[in-house]
Amino acid sequence: MLPEPSRATVLLGSAVLLAISVGAGVAVGSVSVPLPLTVRALLDPASVPPELRTIVADLRAPRVLLAALVGGGLAASGVTYQGLFRNALADPYVIGVSAGAALGAVVAIALGAGGLTVPIAAFASALCTVGLVFQIARRRGVVRMEHLLLAGLAVGAFFAALLSVVLILASGSLQQSLAWLMGGFGGRGWRHVGIATPFVVFGYVLAQLRTRELDLLLLSEDEARSMGVHVSRTRGVLIAAATLMTAASAAVAGLIGFVGLIVPHLVRRLTGPDHRVLLPASALCGGSLVVLADLAARTVAPPIEIPVGAVTALLGVPFFLWLLFRGEARAAGGGQEPDTNDPPRRPWTAG
DSSP states (O other): OOOHHHHHHHHHHHHHHHHHHHHHHHHOSSSOOOHHHHHHHHHOGGGSOHHHHIIIIIIIHHHHHHHHHHHHHHHHHHHHHHHHHTOTTOOTTTTSHHHHHHHHHHHHHHTTOOTTHHHHHHHHHHHHHHHHHHHHHEETTEEOHHHHHHHHHHHHHHHHHHHHHHHHHTGGGHHHHHHHHHOOOTTOOHHHHHHHHHHHHHHHHHHHHTHHHHHHHTTOHHHHHHTTOOHHHHHHHHHHHHHHHHHHHHHHHOOOOSHHHHHHHHHHHHHTTOHHHHHHHHHHHHHHHHHHHHHHHHHSSTTSOOOHHHHHHHHHHHHHHHHHHHHHHHHHTSSOOOOTTSOOOOOOOOO
16 A cells, blocks of 8 residues: 555646646647647637637537546546456456447437437446346346356347447448447537536546445455445445446447556556555546547547547557466466555455
């Protein structure tokens, strides 16, 4: 556990990184805007030319803020899922959230829906999917984490098959559907920020209020119970919190993978497993990562805009393979000590 000054340093550094990323995201683009003019356009719009005000305040600012919100939500949900599953390879989409969101969005697009209907459909479908997964995983009134994981994989595979069928039947909307599935922030505005913010913030607050319980659950269920933790209720609250953040993020930005895998692991190496600092630091760094990924997506090959999901995948896939092979090498080493920055991986007890 980090001492108080170190925790404050990590959080301050994460906040500064996010502020720099947001500033760069708003100022840099096809039309670069000096930082002083960017600040004026946001704080005193009447003092800048109308075209500059449109670029900064109406186009870039909501896009960058939404990217920061989505990145923070995905990273925070990744921390929560990894703590619950006691596995640093767990992903925010592990229990079928992505499959449900994708199916709902693509069906809405295929039916010709526009405006805010698509993100609303994606969000509702993602929540319904998680509810279905819970019902499948429930055994005699108890939901075990291994059952939840298997149910999520099964439902996700089934919905992926349905998604393929919908894409084939609705070939006229294929391009729009694929653009949503690849993830990005093109065309997003203040309305999308308004949709996602309440759910991401509420989910984050729920998770932050349970960080002590999440720390105890890393040990074992019995030890957590002995410290006064209601294990089933705490799990339910944490899964609901992570699901809200993930579903809201997917609803407004499409599927952006690997953020909830990369960021928590890297931040954990600085903070250790203490969720009181790991959760907020990961949220701040996740926001920075997605803002910078979006900046790269729209500036690397102008006027073409690369999907943000492709950028994060280019970063995430090698990172995932490194984690995988590193874990195998450690297991093959026999007597080597585990990485103390990774969550402990004790088996789940019955009950």
